[in-house]
Amino acid sequence: MLVLLLKGALATLMLAIVGICGGTALGVGLAGLSFARIRPLRLLYRLYVFVTRGTPVLVLALLVFYGLPAMNFALGPYVAGSIVLVIYGSAFFAEVFRGGVLAIPTAQLESGRSLGLPPGAFFRKIIAPIAFRYALPPYVNVCVMMVKASSVLSIISVWELTLAAREIIERTLQVFTVLGTAALLYFLICFGVDRLGRRAERHLMHRGFMGERA
Amino acid sequence: MSFGRWLGIYGPSYLEGLAQTGLIALVSAACAIAWGGALLLARLAGGRAGARIVDGYVQVFRNTPVLLWIYLIYFAFPPIGLTWPAVVCGGLALMLQNGAYISEIFRGSFKAIELIQFDAARSLGLSWWATFRKIVLPQVLVHSLPALGNQVILLLKDTSLLSAISVAELTMNAKLLTEQTGAAYEAFVVVAILYLVLVVIVELGIRWARHMVSWRPPHHAL
Numbered sequence: 460m461l462v463l464l465l466k467g468a469l470a471t472l473m474l475a476i477v478g479i480c481g482g483t484a485l486g487v488g489l490a491g492l493s494f495a496r497i498r499p500l501r502l503l504y505r506l507y508v509f510v511t512r513g514t515p516v517l518v519l520a521l522l523v524f525y526g527l528p529a530m531n532f533a534l535g536p537y538v539a540g541s542i543v544l545v546i547y548g549s550a551f552f553a554e555v556f557r558g559g560v561l562a563i564p565t566a567q568l569e570s571g572r573s574l575g576l577p578p579g580a581f582f583r584k585i586i587a588p589i590a591f592r593y594a595l596p597p598y599v600n601v602c603v604m605m606v607k608a609s610s611v612l613s614i615i616s617v618w619e620l621t622l623a624a625r626e627i628i629e630r631t632l633q634v635f636t637v638l639g640t641a642a643l644l645y646f647l648i649c650f651g652v653d654r655l656g657r658r659a660e661r662h663l664m665h666r667g668f669m670g671e672r673a
Numbered sequence: 674m675s676f677g678r679w680l681g682i683y684g685p686s687y688l689e690g691l692a693q694t695g696l697i698a699l700v701s702a703a704c705a706i707a708w709g710g711a712l713l714l715a716r717l718a719g720g721r722a723g724a725r726i727v728d729g730y731v732q733v734f735r736n737t738p739v740l741l742w743i744y745l746i747y748f749a750f751p752p753i754g755l756t757w758p759a760v761v762c763g764g765l766a767l768m769l770q771n772g773a774y775i776s777e778i779f780r781g782s783f784k785a786i787e788l789i790q791f792d793a794a795r796s797l798g799l800s801w802w803a804t805f806r807k808i809v810l811p812q813v814l815v816h817s818l819p820a821l822g823n824q825v826i827l828l829l830k831d832t833s834l835l836s837a838i839s840v841a842e843l844t845m846n847a848k849l850l851t852e853q854t855g856a857a858y859e860a861f862v863v864v865a866i867l868y869l870v871l872v873v874i875v876e877l878g879i880r881w882a883r884h885m886v887s888w889r890p891p892h893h894a895l
Contacts, residue, residue, distance in 0.1 A: 513826075513872040514865040515833035517844055522865065525857035603736070610738035614837050621740055634749040642737045642745075649736035 460627055461640065467623030468644045474619055475606040475648075477541045482548025482605065489553035490560065504553070511550035516611045519543050524615040540617040544605060551601045559594030560586060567669065592660075592668050599656030603649045610645070620644060679859045683850060690846030691867055697764060697842060698829045698871070704768040705828060706821065709775025713813070716780065717805070727776065734773035740834050742766040747838045763835040771828045775817075778824065782816035783809065815886050822879030826872050833868070843867060 493504040511519070520543045527534060534542070563586065571585040613622035624641040628634055716727040734742075743766040750757060757765075786809065794804040836845035847864040851857045 510865070510869065513830075513869045515830040515844070515868060517833045517836070518847070518861060518865050518868060521844070521848065521851075522858070522861040525851055526861055528857075607738040610740045611834065613740070614834075621738065621744075624741075625744065628744075628748060634745065634752070638741060638745045638749070642733075642741050645738060645741065646733065646736040650732075653736075 460631070460637065463623050463627060464620065464637070464640055464644060467618070467620035467641075468648065470619040470623075471606065471609050471621075471645075472648060474537075474540060474544060474609045474612065474617070475602075478544030478548050478605045478609065479602050481541070481545035482552045482601075485545060485549035486552025486556055489549055490556035493553065493557050494560070508550045508554060511547060512554075516543065516547055516608045517614060519547055520612055520615050536612075536615060536617045540609075540612040540615065543612065544608060547608060548601065548605050551604065552598070555594050555597045555601055556590065558597065559590035559592075562593040563589045564669075589669060592663050595656065595660050595663065599653060599659075602652050602656070606645070606649050606652060676859055679854075679856055680863065683854065683860075684863070686850065687843065687846055687863060687867060690841065690843040691871075693841055694829075694832050694843040695871065697760060697767075697832050697835065697840070698825070701764045701767040701771070701832070702825045702828050704764070705771035705775055705824075708768055708772030709779055710810075712772060712776035713779040713783065714805070716776070717783070717809075718801075731773045731777055734770050739766060739770040739831055740837065742770060743834055743838060759838045759840050760835070763832075763838055763840055767828055767831055767835075770831070771824055774824055774827075775821065778817045778820040779813050781820075782813040785816055786812050818879060818883050818886070822875065822882075825879075826875050829871055829875060830868065 489504060489507065492500055495501055495504075520540065523534075523543050523546075524536065524539045527539065567585060567589060571581050576584065609617075609619055610621040613619060613625065616622065620641055624637050627637045631637070712727050712730070716724050719726065743763050746766050747759060747762040750762060790808055791804065794808050799807065832842060833844040835842055836848060839845065843864055847860045850860045854860070
């Protein structure tokens with residue numbers, strides 16, 4: 460039983476990693492969209508974030524899982540689940556990155572401007588490092604949220620920890636033990652992600668944060 | 674069939690699910706806020722041990738998915754004799770989970786009260802309970818309103834998970850409709866729109882609440 464739960468935890472971890480990587484990539488693009496010069500693009504961003512954050516994960520998952528085959532786009536549960544996590548996470552990641560960029564003190568941006576940096580270097584040397592350091596704590600929060608959202612995918616029959624636990628309960632009826640162990644595994648995963656994030660924060664603080672050394 | 678026609682035929686069947694979702698969300702939110710307040714009280718009145726226990730509680734619910742707790746309460750309570758209806762089990766799980774987050778929100782607002790107010794309360798001779806009632810609670814509630822609104826929206830979205838234990842709410846409605854008509858796309862798009870409508874309603878409610886508690890000059894003052 461424990462082995463099955465551990466395998467489920469591994470599946471959960473894989474799903475979460477795919478969701479985090481894809482969501483981060485899409486989120487960076489979306490955050491860039493939110494600072495577009497053309498107003499319709501910014502409105503598009505606001506609409507996307509509103510819709511994606513306003514619908515429950517389950518409804519999104521059911522829409523992708525049942526709706527896409529209806530449009531002749533049959534996907535396996537894992538692919539559908541990954542797509543849902545990526546889309547759902549991208550909205551939250553985009554807001555996190557946007558918040559990080561907005562938190563940059565204007566003095567830094569003005570200094571960068573007065574240095575006459577080309578746009579690529581401006582982004583690489585000024586915006587990216589500072590925004591990343593501001594965004595890290597909420598970013599870790601969203602990562603933990605992705606791990607917890609993966610449990611919802613069990614309802615569209617994506618095999619991961621929650622579904623594994625449910626299967627074991629249906630066979631053995633030891634509800635407390637099985638769900639307690641599953642809860643413990645989720646706790647370990649999320650706590651681990653949190654700790655990793657704190658370590659990353661400390662490391663970045665050590666490397667310097669706008670001239671302040673830890 | 675076309676989307677409009679489908680909506681015309683099956684639209685009204687969503688109303689019951691919508692009402693059920695709204696009701697569950699409302700009652701769960703109220704209970705969660707009350708439970709978060711109780712946790713705040715436990716943290717303040719319990720000393721170091723109390724604070725540690727509440728911290729542990731919050732960590733447990735921050736790092737575990739709410740679906741697990743819904744299953745736990747729904748499957749584990751009947752064998753030990755508590756045969757509560759599915760709605761109550763789900764609502765209890767939502768209350769416990771969101772209560773943890775709300776107690777953290779309250780904790781942040783509590784830290785925002787200037788320490789000088791506690792000195793002033795002391796010099797006025799207010800008892801611990803009186804300072805809590807008259808100084809702490811009003812300020813914490815007002816300061817938490819935006820974050821509380823956010824949490825209520827999250828709670829509203831989590832009510833969709835109750836469909837996993839066969840509660841007749843909006844998402845369950847959509848699932849049944851999909852099985853009946855096979856029009857999955859239309860069914861779930863309408864449900865998504867309805868959830869967005871509920872979210873907008875909650876946000877408007879929060880804005881109204883913030884307006885109600887904000888200080889405005891009395892109309893007789895010019």
